[in-house]
Amino acid sequence: MKVLKFGGTSLETAERMKSVANIINNEEKKIVVLSAMSGTTNILIEITDKLHKKENKEAAEMIKNLELDYLTVVDELYTDLEYKQKGKELINYHFDYISSFTRDLFSIHEERAVLAQGELISTALFHNYLLEHKINSVLLPALNFMRINTNTEPDNYYIEENLKRELKKYSDCNLFITQGYICRNMYGEIDNLKRGGSDYSASLIGAALEVEEIQIWTDISGFHNNDPRYVKNTYPIPYLSFDEAAELAYFGAKILHPSSVFPAKLKDIQVHLKNTLNPSEPGTIIKSGAEGKGIKGVAVKDGITVIKIKSGRMLLAYGFMRKVFEVFESYKTPIDMITTSEIAVSVTIDNKTYLNQIVTELNKYGNVEVNDDMVILCVVGHNIIEQKGYINKVFEALKNFSIRMISFGGSRHNISILINSIDKKNALISLNDLF
Ligand code: ADP
Ligand code: ASP
Ligand code: MG
Numbered sequence: 001m002k003v004l005k006f007g008g009t010s011l012e013t014a015e016r017m018k019s020v021a022n023i024i025n026n027e028e029k030k031i032v033v034l035s036a037m038s039g040t041t042n043i044l045i046e047i048t049d050k051l052h053k054k055e056n057k058e059a060a061e062m063i064k065n066l067e068l069d070y071l072t073v074v075d076e077l078y079t080d081l082e083y084k085q086k087g088k089e090l091i092n093y094h095f096d097y098i099s100s101f102t103r104d105l106f107s108i109h110e111e112r113a114v115l116a117q118g119e120l121i122s123t124a125l126f127h128n129y130l131l132e133h134k135i136n137s138v139l140l141p142a143l144n145f146m147r148i149n150t151n152t153e154p155d156n157y158y159i160e161e162n163l164k165r166e167l168k169k170y171s172d173c174n175l176f177i178t179q180g181y182i183c184r185n186m187y188g189e190i191d192n193l194k195r196g197g198s199d200y201s202a203s204l205i206g207a208a209l210e211v212e213e214i215q216i217w218t219d220i221s222g223f224h225n226n227d228p229r230y231v232k233n234t235y236p237i238p239y240l241s242f243d244e245a246a247e248l249a250y251f252g253a254k255i256l257h258p259s260s261v262f263p264a265k266l267k268d269i270q271v272h273l274k275n276t277l278n279p280s281e282p283g284t285i286i287k288s289g290a291e292g293k294g295i296k297g298v299a300v301k302d303g304i305t306v307i308k309i310k311s312g313r314m315l316l317a318y319g320f321m322r323k324v325f326e327v328f329e330s331y332k333t334p335i336d337m338i339t340t341s342e343i344a345v346s347v348t349i350d351n352k353t354y355l356n357q358i359v360t361e362l363n364k365y366g367n368v369e370v371n372d373d374m375v376i377l378c379v380v381g382h383n384i385i386e387q388k389g390y391i392n393k394v395f396e397a398l399k400n401f402s403i404r405m406i407s408f409g410g411s412r413h414n415i416s417i418l419i420n421s422i423d424k425k426n427a428l429i430s431l432n433d434l435f
Contacts, residue, residue, distance in 0.1 A: 001029045001211045005180060005202035008038035009219035010276035011122055014076035017129060023217070023279055024175065025135055031205055033180040034126060035198040036118025037073070040066070041181075044118055047098070048111045056102040063102070067095040070121065077125060083132045087125060094121050113190045116143075119179035119198070127177050137175040140166055146183035146201060148191060154200075154263075155186075160208040167209075178205070199257035203271070207263035214264055214271045216256065221275040222284030223248065223255055225297045226432045230425045234432065236283065237297055239290035244297070244380050245271070247414045251378030252301035261286065291382035295390060298431050300424055303350050304336065304374040306404060307359070310344040311366025320365070321345070327361045336376060337407045337416055346405060348376065348418060374404060375424045379415045379431065386412060397434040401427050 006020050011034060024032055035041075043066050050059035074087035094117050101110060119142070127139040145162035147155045167176070180198020185191040193200045199216055206214035220228065222236035223245065240248070242265035249256035255273065264271050270287035309324060324345060328335055331354035335347045344366075349355075355370070362368045377398075384390045385408060394415055405418035419427055 001031070001209060002213045002215060003031050003033060003202050003206040003209075003211050004215045004217060005033040005198055006035070006217045006276060007198060007219075008035045008040070010217050011035065011126070012038040014073050016276065017073075017077060017126055019276060020126070020217070021129060021133065021135070023276065027174065029174045031140070031176045031178060031209075031211075033178055033198055033202040033205060034119065034123050035180050036122050040118035040122075041115060041195070044098075044115050048106075048114050051101050051106040051114075052111070060099065060102045063095060063099050067091060070095075073125070077129055078132055080132055083128055086128055090124050090128070091121070109189050112192060115192060116179075116182040116190050119182050123177050123179050130175075130177070135175065136173065137177055138170045138173045140176045140178040142179040142182050142201065143184055143190065146193075146204070148183055148185050148193070150186050152185070152191075154183075154193075154204050156204070156208065156263075159204055163205065163208050193257075193259075196254070196257040199260040200263075203260040203263040206269050207267045210267055211269060214269055215274055216260075216271060217274045217276045218255060219275065219277055220255065221278055221281040222273045223253065223286075223297065225435070226428055227253065227298070227300055229254075230300075231428050231432045236281075238282065238284060239292060240284060240286045240296065241290045241382060241413075242286060242288060243411070243413050244291075244382060245286040247378060247380045247411065248297050248299040250301075251299045251376055251380075251414075251416065253297070253299040293382065294387070295379055295381040295384055295393075295435050297380050298428060298435075299378045299380070300428060301336070301350065301376040301378065302421065302424075303352075304348050304376050304418065305350070305352055305355065306346055306348050306371045306374055306418065307362065308344055308346040308369040308371075309362050309366045310369070323365060324362065327358055330361075331358055333358060337405055337418060339405050339407070348374070348405065371404070373421045374418050375421045377417045377419060377424075377427055377431070379417070380413055383412050385409055385415065391415065393434055394431070397430045398427055400430070 010020055011017055047059050047062050070091045078084045078087055098114055130137045145166055147158045149155045180201035181192050183191050202214055224234040225237055226234045228234045242261050246261040250258040273284040275281050333349050333351050337348040339346050359368050379394055401419050401423045403417055407416040
């Protein structure tokens with residue numbers, strides 16, 4: 001059995017959906033995980049934003065426009081009149097549900113249910129397309145098996161038990177379609193695995209079933225050595241280890257959800273990144289033992305805030321760091337980078353939801369300074385910190401930019417450097433030129 005995940009970019013148009021159907025139409029037993037069509041989740045977020053602000057007229061207009069786009073997709077996707085009609089009814093049903101909130105009260109629970117509509121629609125449309133073409137398949141509702149716990153972490157035991165139970169109902173079927181991204185939380189409400197979470201769904205499903213391979217299909221031929229949105233002449237990395245891929249994904253490589261490597265690593269299942277637009281390209285294989293030599297890739301994480309706590313009196317005292325970290329822990333805010341000196345400690349965060357509260361509490365321990373608008377560059381390669389010369393090359397490439405923080409030695413595979421966001425693009429280009 002394999003898991004094949006197709007992202008929004010692979011489902012951007014009716015034509016692309018048809019290409020996906022071609023890719024999966026063979027005898028191999030598989031679970032196909034689909035995201036929403038490209039752009040849908042962004043628009044649904046804008047709609048929920050308007051609904052929260054009670055801008056119901058604007059929300060209604062956006063809902064209507066999105067529904068019209070989907071009706072065009074329906075028309076292009078199906079040939080048979082019966083399927084065109086079925087598709088239209090399906091779209092009307094989902095959009096009537098979304099529209100109901102322009103008249104009713106709207107809460108955070110309903111927001112998540114609205115965000116789930118993208119994946120519910122794409123999978124139903126796709127499954128009907130397979131039925132129209134007599135391709136035997138089962139639509140497996142992710143909401144029946146994908147669940148997160150109180151800490152918003154996947155409930156692996158529940159996922160495995162319930163997924164296996166669902167699959168047992170269809171022992172003669174080889175092709176299952178399910179939704180990425182969406183899940184239930186511990187209260188049974190509809191929730192999600194955060195933006196880009198379909199990769200994570202695929203990996204969790206793959207790990208639960210201990211599949212042979214997890215494939216992530218997107219619009220580019222594998223994991224590139226640098227961010228192709230900012231740098232020209234990037235190229236796909238043929239092999240990455242789980243740790244290298246996890247570092248790059250965590251530090252901003254959009255091609256993979258940051259948490260998606262871990263479940264695959266735990267069960268030692270290889271992850272193959274493939275291009276839907278060019279299926280014969282080899283892509284990237286992420287697996288254990290794929291270490292290789294030298295610098296393999298660079299990624300960039302946006303929207304970083306640095307918090308500096310300056311305190312001559314307390315820094316050397318034991319227990320000081322614990323108190324500082326407890327403040328972040330109590331606001332469930334992860335820290336990405338840390339540096340210390342005799343009189344100050346600086347940390348970075350990318351979630352500013354509780355920034356004001358965190359600063360207020362940290363003020364008890366010293367003077368607090370906050371700097372916004374930074375990015376973390378992350379340079380990754382197997383054992384690069386132990387191999388001579390790489391750190392010099394990195395600094396040579398960055399000699400024209402002001403560096404605010406460096407993290408070296410936290411992992412053997414990663415050098416992280418904090419710079420101003422205005423330097424992001426040029427710093428990425430400079431690193432690419434050098435390597
Ligand atoms: P999907 O809809 O398939 O999930 P995403 O947009 O989430 O697709 O991810 C694919 C995109 O990630 C690519 O189109 C590319 O622009 C971007 N990207 C960023 N960094 C990298 C990288 N290092 N390698 C490949 N793609 C990257
Ligand atoms: N549709 C969701 C998003 O846009 C999940 C995903 O694409 O992976 O974030
Ligand atoms: Mg994605």
